[in-house]
Amino acid sequence: AQRVTQPEKLLSVFKGAPVELKCNYSYSGSPELFWYVQYSRQRLQLLLRHISRESIKGFTADLNKGETSFHLKKPFAQEEDSAMYYCALSRSGTASKLTFGTGTRLQVTL
């Protein structure tokens, strides 16, 4: 069975500090990995996906198949980054069937 683990429920950092939101997964095949974000009073939205290898709002994430991780990183946190972040996995070919982690709330303080 596939599983996504986000070990931290809450991550609190100061503005300008680096951010790393951890995500580990277990899956026997070739997964597709995603990060979703939910800002206060907004709907869940895609932040980035591993196949795109892009940087969105300064965030990047690299899929490490050896460590089965897909950590989300940003070198300098901004106040507007405060939100709930979910790591998600899908089996190749079923991109609409996502397995989500429990989420990490990122709190950026001054």
Place this chain on the structure above:
Amino acid sequence: KAGVTQTPRYLIKTRGQQVTLSCSPISGHRSVSWYQQTPGQGLQFLFEYFSETQRNKGNFPGRFSGRQFSNSRSEMNVSTLELGDSALYLCASSTSSGTGGNTIYFGEGSWLTVV
């Protein structure tokens, strides 16, 4: 372009009743999937419909069912409601259910409270 629209936004039902939730996907999107979000279990996949056919199914009891119409609008139904069905039900749509770069767009959800 209008986003994914879910109705009703909030509802309260009594144990044993049934409920129907509706989802209008983004225009042109043929895949609609449903998720249940609870504090205890987090976000869990219910099912996905594509071109009126159920393509994928999660691990929920048969009380949870859904359908998709020819205009891609979807409904989900929960029969014989239990207290544990209280949750936020999210609908999401995308252009297809395939792999490779499809972005899934979520609605704001329907808050169901069972009393």
